[in-house]
Each structure stands twice: as C-alpha cells, then as structure tokens.
Amino acid sequence: MTTTETPTSAPAVPGFGRRRFVTFLVAAPTLTVAARLGIDLIADTPALAAGRPTQTSGEATTATNLGTTYVLRVTSDNRIIFESPKADVGQGISTALAMLIAEDLDARLTDVHSELADAANLPGQSVGGSVSIRDAYDPVREMAAQARARLVTAAARRWGVAADTLTTHDTAVHAPDGRSETYGALAADAASITSPDVAATPKPISAHTVIGTPASQQEGRAIVTGAMPFALDVPVAGALPTVVARPPTIYGTVAAIDASVTKAMSGVVAVTTIPTGVAVTARTFHEALRGRDALRVTWGPGPVDDVSDSTVTERLAQAIPPFVNLPLLSNHVDGRFEFAFVNHAPMETNAAIADVRQNSAVVWSSTKVPNSTRRQVAKAIGLSENAVTVHVTRGGGSFGRRLSSEAQIEAAQVSRALGRPVKVMWTRDDDTRHGRMRPASMHRMRITYLAGEMVSFQNLSSAVQLDFGVSPVITGIDPGALGYPSIGSAFFAITQETPYALGVETKALNEVPLKFPTATWRSVYSGHNRAAEELMMDRLASKLRKDPLGLRISLAKDQPAKALLRRLRTESAWGTSLPAGWAQGVGYHEEYNGRAGCVVTIDASDPNAPRVMSALVAADMGVPVNPRGLEAQFMGSVMDGIGTILRAGNHIDSGRVRESSFADFTWPRQRHAPRDFRLVLMPTTGTSIAGAGEIAVPAATAAVASAYGRATGTQPWRFPLNF
Amino acid sequence: MPTYKLFVNGERVSVDAPADMPLLWVLRDMLGITGPKYGCGVGACRACTSHLNGAEIQPCVVPIADCANKHVTTIEGLADGDTLHPVQQAWLDEDVPQCGYCQPGQIMATVALVKNNRQPSDAEIDAIANVCRCGTYCRIRRAIKRVTA
Ligand code: FES
Numbered sequence: 001m002t003t004t005e006t007p008t009s010a011p012a013v014p015g016f017g018r019r020r021f022v023t024f025l026v027a028a029p030t031l032t033v034a035a036r037l038g039i040d041l042i043a044d045t046p047a048l049a050a051g052r053p054t055q056t057s058g059e060a061t062t063a064t065n066l067g068t069t070y071v072l073r074v075t076s077d078n079r080i081i082f083e084s085p086k087a088d089v090g091q092g093i094s095t096a097l098a099m100l101i102a103e104d105l106d107a108r109l110t111d112v113h114s115e116l117a118d119a120a121n122l123p124g125q126s127v128g129g130s131v132s133i134r135d136a137y138d139p140v141r142e143m144a145a146q147a148r149a150r151l152v153t154a155a156a157r158r159w160g161v162a163a164d165t166l167t168t169h170d171t172a173v174h175a176p177d178g179r180s181e182t183y184g185a186l187a188a189d190a191a192s193i194t195s196p197d198v199a200a201t202p203k204p205i206s207a208h209t210v211i212g213t214p215a216s217q218q219e220g221r222a223i224v225t226g227a228m229p230f231a232l233d234v235p236v237a238g239a240l241p242t243v244v245a246r247p248p249t250i251y252g253t254v255a256a257i258d259a260s261v262t263k264a265m266s267g268v269v270a271v272t273t274i275p276t277g278v279a280v281t282a283r284t285f286h287e288a289l290r291g292r293d294a295l296r297v298t299w300g301p302g303p304v305d306d307v308s309d310s311t312v313t314e315r316l317a318q319a320i321p322p323f324v325n326l327p328l329l330s331n332h333v334d335g336r337f338e339f340a341f342v343n344h345a346p347m348e349t350n351a352a353i354a355d356v357r358q359n360s361a362v363v364w365s366s367t368k369v370p371n372s373t374r375r376q377v378a379k380a381i382g383l384s385e386n387a388v389t390v391h392v393t394r395g396g397g398s399f400g401r402r403l404s405s406e407a408q409i410e411a412a413q414v415s416r417a418l419g420r421p422v423k424v425m426w427t428r429d430d431d432t433r434h435g436r437m438r439p440a441s442m443h444r445m446r447i448t449y450l451a452g453e454m455v456s457f458q459n460l461s462s463a464v465q466l467d468f469g470v471s472p473v474i475t476g477i478d479p480g481a482l483g484y485p486s487i488g489s490a491f492f493a494i495t496q497e498t499p500y501a502l503g504v505e506t507k508a509l510n511e512v513p514l515k516f517p518t519a520t521w522r523s524v525y526s527g528h529n530r531a532a533e534e535l536m537m538d539r540l541a542s543k544l545r546k547d548p549l550g551l552r553i554s555l556a557k558d559q560p561a562k563a564l565l566r567r568l569r570t571e572s573a574w575g576t577s578l579p580a581g582w583a584q585g586v587g588y589h590e591e592y593n594g595r596a597g598c599v600v601t602i603d604a605s606d607p608n609a610p611r612v613m614s615a616l617v618a619a620d621m622g623v624p625v626n627p628r629g630l631e632a633q634f635m636g637s638v639m640d641g642i643g644t645i646l647r648a649g650n651h652i653d654s655g656r657v658r659e660s661s662f663a664d665f666t667w668p669r670q671r672h673a674p675r676d677f678r679l680v681l682m683p684t685t686g687t688s689i690a691g692a693g694e695i696a697v698p699a700a701t702a703a704v705a706s707a708y709g710r711a712t713g714t715q716p717w718r719f720p721l722n723f
Numbered sequence: 724m725p726t727y728k729l730f731v732n733g734e735r736v737s738v739d740a741p742a743d744m745p746l747l748w749v750l751r752d753m754l755g756i757t758g759p760k761y762g763c764g765v766g767a768c769r770a771c772t773s774h775l776n777g778a779e780i781q782p783c784v785v786p787i788a789d790c791a792n793k794h795v796t797t798i799e800g801l802a803d804g805d806t807l808h809p810v811q812q813a814w815l816d817e818d819v820p821q822c823g824y825c826q827p828g829q830i831m832a833t834v835a836l837v838k839n840n841r842q843p844s845d846a847e848i849d850a851i852a853n854v855c856r857c858g859t860y861c862r863i864r865r866a867i868k869r870v871t872a
Pocket residue numbers: 760761762763764765766767768769770771772781782783784
C-alpha cells in the first residue's frame with residue numbers, strides 16, 4: 001500500500017481545496033487500483049484506525065477493507081474501466097477524469113471507459129463547489145501511475161528483461177527489441193505485483209500529452225444517436241409512469257382528495273397520497289397526466305401563501321442595515337441591486353425510477369449526492385441505508401438542481417405503496433413551480449474615496465434563505481462557531497472576495513427566513529453578488545471618468561489579475577468603435593483556485609430586445625485539463641449570464657410561482673446567443689488546478705449587465721431586465 | 724381503444740392508444756423509443772423534436788391519430804447503421820453536447836432545416852427555437868456551418 005499526501009496542507013475550510021488520499025492495489029483477478037479520498041476527514045473509520053494508511057508496502061487489500069473513492073480496472077480485452085464517484089450532468093467530468101488516467105497510464109483515451117459509481121458512502125462522492133477536478137487530480141493520476149508501473153513490471157518479468165528498458169504507449173508495453181504486449185494481456189499478471197520494479201510517479205506537466213490537449217466528451221456518440229440513457233430511459237421492467245399532483249402554492253398540503261374519476265379512467269393503475277401531493281400511476285405518462293388532471297384535491301395552505309414579490313423586496317430591504325458614516329470630505333458611489341428568484345431549469349426535469357421490495361430498494365436517477373439520496377430514500381421508506389442501492393444515471397443538466405432528491409424519495413414512496421417499480425417524472429410546470437430556485441437577493445454597495453485614493457467598500461446584502469441541503473460546499477462550515485447567524489451568511493463571508501483594492505472592506509449578507517424551495521445555483525452567491533460588485537466598478541469608473549477596464553487593471557489586487565485583464569483588453573480589442581446602441585462590457589472574478597474574465601459585445605439598439613453578439617472569456621485555470629471542456633463550460637456560463645441578466649426569472653404571486661414552462665420562463669434560445677464565442681487560456685502556471693463549472697458565471701453575468709448599461713447609457717440594477 | 728398503424732424509423736408498428744395520446748408517449752412508453760426527450764410537454768422546449776413524413780414535429784403535442792399510416796423518424800432512425808448522419812457527425816466533430824438532453828431535438832431540427840436549405844443563413848439558424856439549458860448554442864451554430872460548408 002502506498003500512502004500519499006498532497007503537498008498542500010489541509011485546507012482552511014474543509015471541502016475546499018485538495019485533499020489527502022491513499023492509493024492501493026485491490027486484491028482482484030485482474031489489475032485493479034483504487035484511491036481513497038479524504039483520509040484526513042475520516043480518521044476514525046475502522047480500517048484507518050487499524051493504521052492501514054501508514055503502511056507503505058504494496059500488499060494487496062480488498063476494496064471493501066478501506067473503501068474506495070476511485071477504482072481503475074484493466075480488463076483482459078484491454079479496456080480501462082474507471083468507476084467514477086463524480087456524477088456527470090453535462091459538465092464533462094467523466095471525460096476529464098478519463099484524461100487523467102490516459103495520461104499517466106499511457107493508455108489511449110478511447111480505451112478508458114468511465115462508469116458512474118453507485119452510492120457507496122465515501123468521502124468525495126459528491127459534486128458541487130467546482131471541486132471534482134481539484135479532488136481528483138492527484139489521486140487519479142497517481143492511481144494510473146501505480147497501474148502503469150505494475151503493467152511494466154509484469155511485462156519485464158514475462159520477457160526476462162529489465163523493467164527500466166521498457167516503454168509504454170497506446171495501452172501497451174513495448175520492449176526495445178520490438179516486442180509489445182497490450183495492457184489487457186498483462187492485467188492478470190500485474191494484479192499480483194505488490195512492489196513494482198519501476199517508479200509509480202505521475203508525469204511532470206512538461207511531459208503531458210493528454211492533459212491540456214482538447215478532447216471531446218466520451219459520451220458524444222451515445223448522445224447524438226439517442227442511445228444515452230437518462231433516468232427515465234433506463235429499461236426497468238414493469239416500471240410504471242407516475243406523476244404527482246402538487247398544491248397550487250409552494251409547500252401547500254393535501255387537505256382532502258376525491259380520486260373517484262381518476263381511478264375509473266383507462267390506463268390509470270393507482271392513486272397514492274404522499275407527503276408532497278397525490279401520485280397518479282398509469283400505463284403511460286399520457287394516462288397518468290390525464291388522471292392527474294381529473295383529481296379533485298382540496299389543498300391546504302403553504303408557509304408563504306401571503307408572500308408576493310413586493311413582500312420579498314420589502315423584507316430584503318429591511319434586512320439590510322444602513323451604511324456606516326463616511327469620512328469627512330470623501331466622495332462615494334452607491335448602488336442598489338436586486339435579483340429575482342430563478343429556477344435551475346435543467347432540461348431533464350426531476351426524475352427517478354424506484355423498485356422497492358420487502359427488504360430492499362433500488363433507485364435509478366441522476367444525483368450529485370448519491371449518498372444523501374440513499375440516506376433520504378432509506379429514511380422515507382423505513383429501510384436501512386445498506387438495503388438501498390442508488391444507481392447514478394447521467395443527468396440532463398443540474399446547475400445545482402441535483403443536490404436534492406425529491407423525485408427519488410417520491411418514487412420510493414409510491415413504489416413501496418404499490419409494491420411494484422415506478423418511474424416518477426416531474427412535469428416542467430412541477431419543476432418550475434415547486435422545483436428549486438436561486439433565492440431572490442438585494443445588494444447595497446458603497447465605494448468611498450478621498451483625493452483619488454480608495455477608502456472603503458461596503459457590501460451589505462440580503463437574500464431569501466438558501467437551503468444548502470447536503471451541498472458539499474458547506475462541509476465543515478459551522479456558522480455559530482464562526483460567528484454568523486446562518487450558513488448562508490457564513491458562506492457568503494467565506495466565499496465573496498472582491499479582487500480590487502478598494503480600501504477597508506465591510507461585507508455581510510443577512511438571510512430572510514422565508515420558506516421557499518431554494519438551492520445553490522451555479523456559483524451560489526457569486527453569480528449575482530459579484531456581478532453587482534463589478535457593476536459598482538463601472539459606476540466608479542464613470543464617476544472618475546476612467547475607462548472601466550483600465551480602472552479594473554489599476555485596482556486589481558495582484559499581478560495575475562492584472563495580466564488576465566490586460567490580455568482581455570487586447571484580445572477583445574477593447575474600446576473599438578461600435579454602432580450606436582452597441583457596447584462592450586466587462587466582468588472579472590476569482591474563485592475555485594482560478595480566475596476568469598469576460599468581455600461581451602451587446603446590441604441594445606432596441607433596449608427591450610438586447611442581444612449579446614459576441615463573447616470572449618479569458619481564464620487562468622492553473623493546469624487546464626481539457627480545453628475543449630473548459631470552452632463548453634464557459635459558453636454555458638455566458639448563457640447563464642444572458643439568461644439571468646436579460647431574460648429569465650421567477651415571479652411570486654401570493655405564494656405561487658407565476659412561470660410554468662419555457663414559454664414564460666424565457667430562457668435564452670439560439671436567437672439570444674452570441675454568434676461568436678472565443679476562449680483564451682492564460683499560460684499554464686502549474687501551481688494549482690482550478691474548478692471550471694462555475695468560475696465564469698460571475699464574470700459573464702457582470703459583463704452582460706455592464707455591456708447593457710454602457711450601450712443604453714443606463715445603470716441597470718434590477719434583474720432580469722426584461723421580466 | 725383505436726388501433727393505429729404507422730412506420731417508426733422504417734419499421735411498421737401497430738399500437739392501441741387513445742386518439743389524443745401524444746406521439747411522444749406512444750414512442751417512449753409503448754414502443755420503448757427513448758431518444759425523443761420530454762422537456763415541457765407543451766411544445767415550448769422542443770427537446771422531443773422528431774420528424775413526421777420528413778417534416779419537423781414536436782411529438783409531445785402531436786396526437787397519435789395524426790400519425791396514422793405516416794412515417795415517424797426519431798433520433799434513433801437517423802444514422803445508417805454505424806454510419807452517422809452528416810449532422811450527427813458534425814455534432815461530434817464540434818463536440819456540441821454538454822448534458823446531451825436537448826441534443827436529439829437539436830439534431831432533428833437541424834436535419835429538417837438543412838434538408839430544405841443547404842446553406843442556412845445566420846438568421847435562419849437563429850430561428851431554431853430549441854432550448855439548450857446548458858448553453859451549447861455557439862457550437863450548434865458551428866456544427867451547422869460545418870455540415871453545410
Ligand atoms: S417536450 Fe416537446 S416541446 Fe418540450
């Protein structure tokens with residue numbers, strides 16, 4: 001067994017940054033290497049208490065002894081099977097992790113096959129906070145290097161040559177005399193090699209040929225042929241379509257129900273009352289939906305029936321204290337910004353299949369937190385956790401939505417009641433009206449300056465209470481111990497960093513305890529709060545009669561920030577002359593170990609129908625793993641900026657969400673998208689690795705708002721603008 | 724319950740279904756053809772986009788009665804064996820999909836567009852109204868330009 005610690009020390013906030021891990025050989029008939037993440041967090045587990053991680057021999061163990069976060073298996077048909085604990089919801093993590101393996105195993109990328117692992121109750125089996133690639137980078141590469149060393153050793157012993165004369169490439173070991181053997185042919189021998197004859201060290205960055213080279217998503221072919229199974233596409237025999245009638249208002253209750261008409265309808269199999277509503281199970285979804293329409297339900301009120309948009313705004317304003325007094329003779333720039341609730345709205349609505357038997361249950365669904373899904377399902381149907389299997393399917397988007405497990409719980413409840421497998425689908429209106437939202441927020445900001453020097457920056461924000469659920473981003477955050485009134489307040493304080501030197505900073509977010517279905521939304525508070533801060537930089541620039549990008553460069557706190565902003569200025573031909581009603585806008589953000597800046601060009605000649613015509617993102621990702629995947633993430637981030645700033649949000653009318661579908665939740669379509677997108681990656685620094693899923697959202701959001709303001713000569717403050 | 728005969732991806736099928744049952748559920752729940760995706764059920768998102776006698780439709784709002792004796796093509800019926808349709812190939816070449824959920828619909832909409840219009844303009848590409856929540860629009864545009872170049 002080999003124990004490895006990453007060179008970085010334990011992170012200040014657990015859940016952030018790189019973690020310690022251990023890699024080890026698994027006793028198996030074919031070469032199998034595993035890594036266990038988070039040994040610093042789980043030192044009390046029996047295997048670790050027995051001192052295993054301190055052993056340094058290569059003695060084989062069994063996966064169940066220690067538990068595994070990642071597993072790599074070389075099969076006799078020369079395939080590398082990688083069991084990934086990281087749900088793929090379109091962010092491309094399976095491909096990125098396969099690239100890490102291909103690199104240090106010297107395997108062809110096409111020979112590495114990622115499979116999404118079942119819930120296994122291990123640290124690291126969750127997705128959120130853009131940590132996946134940061135968690136995986138060291139352990140996965142080391143696993144691959146461990147496997148490679150054993151394959152080389154097996155070949156050397158078979159051929160009777162010195163191991164250090166052999167080379168590896170294309171999923172095979174090669175000898176100087178021209179002999180070669182595939183990994184598959186060596187996998188059985190390699191499985192019992194405890195101490196390899198060559199070093200098992202990952203390559204230096206300078207030797208990388210896969211990491212840093214653009215690769216397409218491995219699932220591409222399955223997707224474009226329609227073969228990729230999402231939750232409801234899994235062919236579970238006899239699983240019956242089920243939809244749930246839900247209350248008109250948020251978290252309303254079932255008071256009384258008359259299902260007589262529904263039960264008599266053709267195709268309808270059962271009507272089941274569950275805590276969240278009334279489930280109708282039928283032969284087809286069409287018949288289930290028909291049956292749902294025919295239900296006569298008397299609904300009880302929910303906790304926010306007396307709350308509308310105006311109430312929310314009022315409560316948010318009340319939650320913000322006044323600014324502290326200004327020093328004498330100073331000047332200031334003020335801003336107030338408001339953001340509406342906004343759905344996550346992944347294309348695949350909440351969906352799950354469940355098959356609950358007497359003493360066991362199986363669930364199929366996309367979830368970013370399989371262990372939590374398993375725990376919640378087990379609790380809801382009164383089984384022990386070990387009796388529940390959660391298979392993770394590919395998710396049709398998430399953006400934070402798949403941190404909660406409502407559909408899985410409902411499917412399990414109905415399946416238990418009926419004694420047969422069911423598939424629960426949330427309709428789009430279910431997901432819009434009862435699904436999760438980013439909480440509405442308000443941000444009051446003041447920049448104070450005196451004789452050309454920045455004196456202070458105050459950011460006093462409020463937001464409707466955010467249900468972090470089991471999001472991995474809050475692991476280890478104890479708001480009480482840190483002196484904050486809520487997790488949201490603590491998380492805001494920990495994460496919201498302004499990249500400019502504005503003097504003394506005061507920042508706080510107060511939460512308003514209204515019970516709405518909320519969840520972290522791609523980049524959590526940064527997507528709106530940091531965008532608002534960037535708009536303050538525009539206001540400051542205009543007050544000081546300076547160029548907004550030039551001002552950002554001069555006030556940026558460090559050299560890498562200045563370098564990125566300068567690059568953005570050059571690449572975007574910043575300041576170029578544009579038609580009337582057009583303008584460029586800029587945003588910049590640092591988080592997740594990385595940096596991203598964005599410049600967009602907007603055509604707002606019709607201020608009611610603005611269109612972002614082109615977008616440029618410059619990013620400093622440390623070691624970029626898959627540039628093509630990064631481009632995809634950043635394109636998507638730009639669309640999130642366009643959506644949340646210009647077009648889409650949720651209104652609240654007396655406890656109900658007004659929007660119901662993509663007809664009125666007006667998420668951008670092709671005609672709202674830039675016709676041109678470009679990504680510039682800053683040179684590899686090799687010092688860190690950045691998370692990609694969220695980092696460009698604040699920058700792009702800011703850039704869209706900034707461009708709109710500059711094009712129209714207004715100071716936009718309430719979003720979305722066309723709402 | 725009436726019986727409908729139709730052709731799905733070249734195969735003759737016969738289904739017993741209520742006349743108003745949308746084609747989407749006939750395909751998904753009765754025939755096990757799951758390429759067309761549910762995204763809204765009201766014709767707004769176009770995730771389900773498929774073809775009826777070669778023309779683009781949204782099966783979530785087309786009743787089975789309107790499909791009788793007609794030819795339905797779903798994403799599964801696009802490739803010729805292992806040879807992808809040029810639009811599918813362009814999608815792979817540009818690595819268009821993120822989550823992939825909207826992509827069967829995006830591809831079917833594009834196939835219908837380029838069939839009648841070998842070189843769609845930017846404005847015509849803009850008119851493709853399929854929602855992609857992941858935001859793959861720029862790559863969709865690139866893929867369309869690649870296939871029509
Ligand atoms: S599901 Fe058919 S258009 Fe949305």
